[in-house]
Amino acid sequence: MASRDEVKAAAGVPRILLDNVSIAYASPRGRLLAVDRVSLAVERAEFVVLVGPSGCGKSTVLRAIAGLNAAESGTIAVDGKQVNDPPEHIGFMFQRDTLLPWLTVRGNIEVGLELAGVPSPQRPSRITDLLALLRLSEFHDAYPAQLSGGMRHRVSLGRMLAYQPAVMLMDEPFGALDFQTKVAMGRELLRIWETERRSILFVTHDIEEAVALADRVVVFSPRPGRIVAEHRIDLPRPRNLRALRTDPAFTAYTSAIWETLGDGDPAAA
Ligand SMILES: Nc1ncnc2c1ncn2[C@@H]1O[C@H](COP(=O)(O)OP(=O)(O)OP(=O)(O)O)[C@@H](O)[C@H]1O
Numbered sequence: 084m085a086s087r088d089e090v091k092a093a094a095g096v097p098r099i100l101l102d103n104v105s106i107a108y109a110s111p112r113g114r115l116l117a118v119d120r121v122s123l124a125v126e127r128a129e130f131v132v133l134v135g136p137s138g139c140g141k142s143t144v145l146r147a148i149a150g151l152n153a154a155e156s157g158t159i160a161v162d163g164k165q166v167n168d169p170p171e172h173i174g175f176m177f178q179r180d181t182l183l184p185w186l187t188v189r190g191n192i193e194v195g196l197e198l199a200g201v202p203s204p205q206r207p208s209r210i211t212d213l214l215a216l217l218r219l220s221e222f223h224d225a226y227p228a229q230l231s232g233g234m235r236h237r238v239s240l241g242r243m244l245a246y247q248p249a250v251m252l253m254d255e256p257f258g259a260l261d262f263q264t265k266v267a268m269g270r271e272l273l274r275i276w277e278t279e280r281r282s283i284l285f286v287t288h289d290i291e292e293a294v295a296l297a298d299r300v301v302v303f304s305p306r307p308g309r310i311v312a313e314h315r316i317d318l319p320r321p322r323n324l325r326a327l328r329t330d331p332a333f334t335a336y337t338s339a340i341w342e343t344l345g346d347g348d349p350a351a352a
C-alpha cells in the first residue's frame with residue numbers, strides 16, 4: 084500500500100511551499116521587513132540551496148518553515164499542511180549549534196537516533212560509525228563546552244544525519260569546517276540524500292558548495308530578501324565533489340550565480 088507520503092507526492096504537493104511570504108520583525112526603530120514576497124517550492128527529493136548576502140533573511144525563511152517564526156503575510160506549507168507549529172519529520176540544523184550541554188558527544192548524537200526511533204541496542208554501532216565519519220571518535224565522551232566551534236558543528240551534523248528526517252533545513256551547516264572535513268561531510272550528505280531521497284533546503288555563503296550540492300540554487304537580494312534568480316544545476320549525479328571543481332560546466336554555473344549576486348562578484352573585487 085502506498086504510504087501517506089507517496090499519495091501526497093503523486094498528488095503533486097511539494098514538500099515545502101512558500102507562497103508570497105513576507106516576514107517582519109519588531110525592532111527598536113519600528114518594523115523591520117526581513118523577507119519580501121518570497122514564493123518557492125521544494126519538491127520531494129529535491130536539494131535546494133539558498134544563497135544571498137548576510138542579513139538578507141535566509142535564516143528567517145528556514146525558521147519560518149520550521150514553525151519558529153510566523154509569516155506576516157502569505158502561506159507556508161509542509162506536505163500540503165499549513166505551518167503553525169513545528170511540523171513533524173522536519174530536521175533543523177541551526178547556524179548556531181544547539182547541542183545539549185549536559186550530554187556528551189555520543190549522547191548528543193544518540194538524541195537523533197532516539198528521534199528516528201532506532202532501538203537502543205542498534206544505536207552504539209551507528210554512533211561509532213558516525214563519530215568516525217565526523218572525525219570525532221577520540222572525543223566521544225567530551226562535553227560540548229570542551230569542543231571547538233567546528234567540532235560542535237560536526238556533532239550537530241551527526242545528530243541530523245542520525246535522525247534523517249524527511250525534510251532537512253540546514254543553515255550554513257559546513258560554515259565552520261576545514262576544507263577536508265567540508266568535502267567529507269558534503270559527500271556523506273549527498274550519499275544519504277541520493278539513497279534516502281530527503282528534501283533539503285540548505286543555506287550557504289559558499290557558491291562552489293552550492294553548485295556542487297544543489298539541484299537548484301535560489302539567489303536572494305539584500306534585505307528585504309527577495310528571490311532575484313534561480314539556477315537549475317544540471318550536473319550529473321552522483322557527483323564527485325573534487326573532480327567537479329575543474330569541470331567547465333561547474334565553473335560556468337558558479338560564474339552565473341556570482342553575476343546574479345551582484346556586488347559580491349570576485350572578478351569585480
Ligand atoms: N529575532 C530577531 N529579531 C529582530 N530582528 C531579527 C531577528 N532575527 C533576524 N533579524 C533581522 O532580520 C534580518 C534577516 O536576518 P537573518 O538572520 O534571516 O539573515 P541571514 O540571511 O540568515 O544572514 P546571515 O547570512 O548573516 O546568517 C536581519 O536584518 C536581522 O537583523
Ligand SMILES: [Mg+2]
Nearest residue numbers: 141142178254
Ligand atoms: Mg543566517
